[in-house]
Amino acid sequence: MVASDLDGTIIRADGTISPRTIEAFKHARESGMHIVFVTGRPVRWLEPVRAAFGHLGTVICSNGAVLYDLETERLLSAETIExxxxxxxxxxxxxxxxxxxxxxxxxxxxxxxxxxxxxxxxxxxxxxxxxxxxxxxxxxxxxxxxxxxxxxxxxxxxxxxxxxxxxxxxxxxxxxxxxxxxxxxxVDVNKSVALAAYAAGLGIDPGEVVAFGDMPNDLQMLAWAGHGYAMASGHASALDAAAYRAPGVEDDGVACILEGILARNGHVPEPG
CATH class of the missing domain: 3.30.1240.10 (Hypothetical Protein, Haloacid Dehalogenase-like Hydrolase; Chain: A; domain 2)
Incomplete structure (x- = not known):
């Protein structure tokens, strides 16, 4: 499974997602990996994901409070505060x-x-x-x-x-x-709690998850995932929490790591 934050991780300062990153996620999905975006954004702010990936994957929104199926545009669950x-x-x-x-x-x-x-x-x-x-x-x-x-x-x-x-x-x-x-x-919600529950439902354990993030709301997720990558451009606390580091968002850091994983597993995309 690939679990990725959005802003500052794959969404750049200008609000776009690079073509290289888009291709890396598509190749990861084609290789059989589950894709889940894990963000602080609400459902109403998912347009950059739709524009880049269409209806690819599932989104954990609002820092873990909401599970949203992007393929069917359907709210699956929500943890609310009294x-x-x-x-x-x-x-x-x-x-x-x-x-x-x-x-x-x-x-x-x-x-x-x-x-x-x-x-x-x-x-x-x-x-x-x-x-x-x-x-x-x-x-x-x-x-x-x-x-x-x-x-x-x-x-x-x-x-x-x-x-x-x-x-x-x-x-x-x-x-x-x-x-x-x-x-x-x-009080019981954060990104890692929602991601762990979602992964368990698919029979995926932490060691099979590569996660990417850059800010304090990613700390628990980066620590939980077997392969947690903090963006080099991220907050100091994220860099401290993660076992691994990816190049910064402006350097297509997530794409760099995914391309390496896919190549090591023999999933090399065809030219063009």
Missing amino acids: PELLIETRRIILHAEPSATFAAETTRGLHLGSGFADSAETSRIQTFDALDLRSESLREEGVVKFLAKSRTRNADDFMAAVAADLDHLVSVTHSAFDVSLLEMAH
């Missing part, structure tokens, strides 16, 4: 970071709190609801990821300020290079 826990989570975060702003991803869309997105971001998002943690609609839709943004601390410092007080309520991580954004899910 709104009461979100209210307490928000209280704890505001105590440490009074200017924090919030948003929530549900199984159906995005709910934005006041001040979370500026006007330019709001216009790009287009479709969203106002965030009300006490609303019945939020409970009915099911929150799969709760977001908190700081404009006064970097992401590592923001997480350090609140993580210990939140660990009994939600799982906490971050994955954005350019914004201080905490990503929270059900």
Whole structure:
């Protein structure tokens, strides 16, 4: 099995996936390997994957909270957070970071709190609801990821300020290079938990999994996989967690590693 993060791993800074990477994944699938993309992105942000690969593989979204079948465009499962826990989570975060702003991803869309997105971001998002943690609609839709943004601390410092007080309520991580954004899910959810369950369902053990990632939300997945590769361009914590290192995303690092694996197993693509 190949399990790959998206942003900063195969999606480059300009938002594209290179032709070489696309070909490497297609050859891996043709060789008989299962392909699963494991991302912090919600289902509504999978268009780059569709554009590059069509309906190839399965996607674990929202840092492990959602399992989505890209081949049939069907939600398979979702782990949600009770709104009461979100209210307490928000209280704890505001105590440490009074200017924090919030948003929530549900199984159906995005709910934005006041001040979370500026006007330019709001216009790009287009479709969203106002965030009300006490609303019945939020409970009915099911929150799969709760977001908190700081404009006064970097992401590592923001997480350090609140993580210990939140660990009994939600799982906490971050994955954005350019914004201080905490990503929270059900307390038992992370990428490795979802990936392990998915692999077990296919009869695949960790030693048969090669995984790629670059940020703190990839740590558990990189440690769990028998062959965990951190991108050379990634966060220091990812580089520390992984047993192996791949070249950076701009250097087609995932493609480099996959091509080597395929060649060693005798699956050399035909010219052209």
